[in-house]
Amino acid sequence: MVEKIRELCSQHKFRYGYRKITALLRMEHKINHKRVQRIMQREGLQCRVKVKKRKPTGQPTYIAEHLLKRQFEADAPMQKLVTDITYLPFGGKTLYLSSILDLFNGEIVAYSISDKQDTGFVLDTLDQLPTLSGAMLHSDQGSVYTSQAYQEAVKGKGITMSMSRKGTPADNAPIESFHSTLKSETFYLEGLTCTTTAIVEQTVRDYITYYNSIRIQTKLNNQSPVHFRQLAA
Known part of the structure; x- marks a missing residue:
């Protein structure tokens, strides 16, 4: 299983984290995501593209509402x-x-x-x-x-x-x-x-x-x- 995980990580150029690697493995095997996560951490196979997001320090000052609501189209520039x-x-x-x-x-x-x-x-x-x-x-x-x-x-x-x-x-x-x-x-x-x-x-x-x-x-x-x-x- 370690070699299969290593092969998938290499195939996808280390773009995938343990969740996506687990999803690929489950197409052929029954495996728990926690086991995949442990193996990837132990073998140094973590995703190299999506580095963990910055951690905020302290409490945020202002959180706006989710107004965009995934409406990713606009009728005019700079709108x-x-x-x-x-x-x-x-x-x-x-x-x-x-x-x-x-x-x-x-x-x-x-x-x-x-x-x-x-x-x-x-x-x-x-x-x-x-x-x-x-x-x-x-x-x-x-x-x-x-x-x-x-x-x-x-x-x-x-x-x-x-x-x-x-x-x-x-x-x-x-x-x-x-x-x-x-x-x-x-x-x-x-x-x-x-x-x-x-x-x-x-x-x-x-x-x-x-x-x-x-x-x-x-x-x-x-x-x-x-x-x-x-x-x-």
Whole structure:
């Protein structure tokens, strides 16, 4: 069973945690998820892509209602936005990417890269947005988003905050999907899983430019996000 688990982890390039590995094993075997978890921990086979989310310190200042309710479509640009942070553990030190995605066309309208996952980091991303009276910004319940400083900055831009339910990443699926695609189509595809910090930063910047302006999407009638927005103007 250990070898089968090792084979599945390797086959899926360590993208899966014990729950998904258990689901695959149960197609052919009867096995308890706790046993799979113990084996993966003992053998060092834990998921290497989805690093555990940041832990909030203290009590959150403000938790917004789940207003977005997985309605991931928008009628106009900058109407519904989603944001999140992802880890970039590929260089000499771990970096973090904070992105804001427009649900109208999937365009990344703001982003920041930093080696610190603090409130100032996400404020740098938010500051790239203009005043957007009536717009909605959706995030998870991370402490950087529930902080007073972030909430005041969001309000100052005329934006209404929405937040995922606790422990429900599917409530913020579009930005989770983008971050996963970015890593899959750059670091893993090109074998850049152990490189320099400078290359990590440049790879992310180049990819976001490519993603916004060149990479076509089926749901956008095979247009890039920028071209789709321009045609809709």
